Amino acid sequence: xxxRLLTLHVRSRGASMFVVGVGVITLLAWAAGTWLASRPxxxxxxxxxxxxxxxxxxxxxxxxxxxxxxxxDLEHSTPLPWRAWRAGHLLVAAFVTAMALSxxxxxxxxxxxxHALVRNxxxxxxxxxxxxxxxxxxxxxxxxFVYVCAVYAAxxxxxxxxxxxxxxxxxxxxxxxxxxxxxxxxxxGAAGYxxxxxxxxxxxxxxxxx
Amino acid sequence: MRxxxxxxLRRGTAPLAAAAMFGAGVWMLAVHPDDWAxxxxxxxxxxxxxxLILCALMIAAGAWQSGRERRxxxxxxxxxxxxxxxxxxxxxxxxxxxxxxxxxxVAFAGAGVLxxxxxxxxxxxWWWTMTVGVLALAAAAAVGVLVGRLVPLRVAAPIAGLAxxxxxxxxxxxxxxxxxxxxxxxxxxxxxxLVPDRVTALQAAWLVGLTILLLAAAARQxxxxxxxxxxxxxxxxxxxxxxxxxxxxxxxxxVTLVCTSSGPQVCLSxxxxxxxxxxxxxxxxxLTRLDGIPGAPRRAxxxxxxxxxxxxxxxDSTVWLNLDYQSTALGGLASRKNLRADFRQVTRARCEDPFxxxxxxxxxxxxxxxxxxxxxxxxxxxxxxxxxxxxxLSEPAQxxxxxxxxxxxxxxxxxxxxxxxxxx
Numbered sequence: 038x039x040x041r042l043l044t045l046h047v048r049s050r051g052a053s054m055f056v057v058g059v060g061v062i063t064l065l066a067w068a069a070g071t072w073l074a075s076r077p078x079x080x081x082x083x084x085x086x087x088x089x090x091x092x093x094x095x096x097x098x099x100x101x102x103x104x105x106x107x108x109x110d111l112e113h114s115t116p117l118p119w120r121a122w123r124a125g126h127l128l129v130a131a132f133v134t135a136m137a138l139s140x141x142x143x144x145x146x147x148x149x150x151x152h153a154l155v156r157n158x159x160x161x162x163x164x165x166x167x168x169x170x171x172x173x174x175x176x177x178x179x180x181x182f183v184y185v186c187a188v189y190a191a192x193x194x195x196x197x198x199x200x201x202x203x204x205x206x207x208x209x210x211x212x213x214x215x216x217x218x219x220x221x222x223x224x225x226g227a228a229g230y231x232x233x234x235x236x237x238x239x240x241x242x243x244x245x246x247x
Numbered sequence: 248m249r250x251x252x253x254x255x256l257r258r259g260t261a262p263l264a265a266a267a268m269f270g271a272g273v274w275m276l277a278v279h280p281d282d283w284a285x286x287x288x289x290x291x292x293x294x295x296x297x298x299l300i301l302c303a304l305m306i307a308a309g310a311w312q313s314g315r316e317r318r319x320x321x322x323x324x325x326x327x328x329x330x331x332x333x334x335x336x337x338x339x340x341x342x343x344x345x346x347x348x349x350x351x352x353v354a355f356a357g358a359g360v361l362x363x364x365x366x367x368x369x370x371x372x373w374w375w376t377m378t379v380g381v382l383a384l385a386a387a388a389a390v391g392v393l394v395g396r397l398v399p400l401r402v403a404a405p406i407a408g409l410a411x412x413x414x415x416x417x418x419x420x421x422x423x424x425x426x427x428x429x430x431x432x433x434x435x436x437x438x439x440x441l442v443p444d445r446v447t448a449l450q451a452a453w454l455v456g457l458t459i460l461l462l463a464a465a466a467r468q469x470x471x472x473x474x475x476x477x478x479x480x481x482x483x484x485x486x487x488x489x490x491x492x493x494x495x496x497x498x499x500x501x502v503t504l505v506c507t508s509s510g511p512q513v514c515l516s517x518x519x520x521x522x523x524x525x526x527x528x529x530x531x532x533x534l535t536r537l538d539g540i541p542g543a544p545r546r547a548x549x550x551x552x553x554x555x556x557x558x559x560x561x562x563d564s565t566v567w568l569n570l571d572y573q574s575t576a577l578g579g580l581a582s583r584k585n586l587r588a589d590f591r592q593v594t595r596a597r598c599e600d601p602f603x604x605x606x607x608x609x610x611x612x613x614x615x616x617x618x619x620x621x622x623x624x625x626x627x628x629x630x631x632x633x634x635x636x637x638x639x640l641s642e643p644a645q646x647x648x649x650x651x652x653x654x655x656x657x658x659x660x661x662x663x664x665x666x667x668x669x670x671x
Contacts, residue, residue: 065413069413069417072417076420087413087416091409091412091413094409095406095409095410098402098405098406098409099402099406101401101402102400102401102402175318175401176401178401178402178405182405190274190300191274191278
């Protein structure tokens with residue numbers, strides 16, 4: 038019975054498209070990272086900052102639509118342990134994303150490579166999941182997209198604890214503060230999502246007539 | 248049609264697109280004022296450099312606008328109306344394009360006011376560079392409209408925007424490939440570089456053809472798509488078979504020298520002439536200090552006007568100043584320190600091997616630093632005894648020491664340079 042439910046859940050959430058998308062992003066990230074690192078006018082593996090910032094963001098954006106079903110209110114009314122299902126869904130998705138993306142940065146993994154990709158995957162997934170809790174799955178991509186793009190475009194290049202805390206997506210993986218922030222965002226987003234799930238779409242919510 | 252456009256401009260994605268483009272434009276201008284300040288050609292070039300971000304935003308806005316009917320579940324309702332399907336699509340695209348371009352142009356108009364106050368050169372075809380940039384925004388919005396029509400995903404807009412950014416970045420940073428002319432993004436070359444008129448005209452034709460092709464494909468007007476596709480391909484061929492983005496010639500009118508009329512001569516190219524007073528205040532005291540010393544330069548000139556055949560290192564009579572990134576937003580000199588550092592070419596020991604590699608004894612470096620500090624009249628720190636001792640000499644003795652240094656440095660006479668350093 039659980040196996041059938043699992044198949045239905047995976048199908049209804051569009052998991053296959055998510056997995057294919059993450060695979061494509063991993064391949065593109067690997068190709069772009071290799072190309073950037075091999076350009077003589079850039080500074081080797083350290084030139085992979087755009088890949089490290091944007092590939093996890095793209096993967097996390099694809100996760101957004103999988104965080105809710107066609108009708109959240111209807112799903113909540115079914116006698117299933119939804120918290121466990123949501124926790125499993127999120128942890129498996131985060132694990133698959135982080136592992137796949139880390140493959141793209143195995144060469145010199147400590148210099149804007151696999152380690153930073155895993156950290157950013159956690160942080161971006163945390164933002165998307167938090168977005169789903171606050172705005173619903175349809176707009177879950179918005180906070181992560183705006184935040185990472187703004188940080189990527191405007192963060193100062195000078196190191197510092199405060200900068201490392203808020204500009205975590207473009208920090209080297211050796212900066213402990215950036216890991217702390219990304220892990221905190223993931224933990225808070227995951228806790229909110231596991232507890233209450235994605236916010237139901239306002240247009241589809243049942244409103245009794247007065 | 249006009250009423251529909253008005254409604255789209257007020258209620259569609261257009262207001263958001265305008266706000267986003269205005270914000271992005273202001274931010275881009277604020278990040279690197281040294282790229283555009285004081286120069287019309289610089290402002291137009293910078294608009295094209297900014298296309299890397301701006302096109303991505305326009306594509307995202309177009310995709311979001313185009314996916315609206317599906318998001319609201321009214322696509323079938325609209326399809327059932329007797330109005331031709333291409334009309335609402337074109338109106339939606341036009342609204343996003345007009346709003347996005349207006350938002351951006353307002354931001355750049357603000358920068359234009361700052362440029363107009365000080366600019367000393369108005370030529371160089373910058374107006375056409377900017378016009379092609381606006382056409383690129385229209386093409387980007389059309390790409391977005393097509394993506395929004397084809398991809399039934401809510402995340403289509405942000406993903407299309409990010410993918411555009413990455414794709415344009417790869418084309419832009421590819422080593423001088425001719426295909427880079429197909430991208431609206433400029434590679435950040437010098438403001439006095441002249442993009443051939445032929446290339447600008449072909450880019451305009453390519454972007455117009457691409458826009459119509461994408462809109463026709465989105466509206467499923469296959470005949471129009473085929474026709475404009477043919478036009479686009481016809482334009483691609485001369486662009487991609489022409490010269491690449493490397494070694495663009497300098498605009499001869501922009502690099503015409505404008506010189507000071509009193510004191511040691513300081514000459515700047517016409518496009519940078521708004522900096523002449525500020526540069527003169529820095530350069531003339533140094534040139535005055537060097538006046539009459541054998542082997543020392545007699546004038547300072549803008550590196551933009553340096554003939555390609557003339558080496559910076561081998562020209563004894565002129566100090567070449569790099570002013571490419573030396574302007575503040577209000578048109579002043581950005582860094583006196585960097586300008587003074589350009590004078591280091593005077594004291595640099597010419598000790599390169601045929602491959603241009605410098606391998607110099609540390610003691611020669613110390614003498615080099617001593618000579619540079621004397622030339623720039625740097626304040627001596629308490630522990631800088633050599634400079635203090637050099638300054639303690641009579642003025643003629645100091646000047647003859649510096650002349651001996653220049654002679655040895657130009658010949659790369661290492662032993663003489665070490666000896667001069669140890670004298671102090």
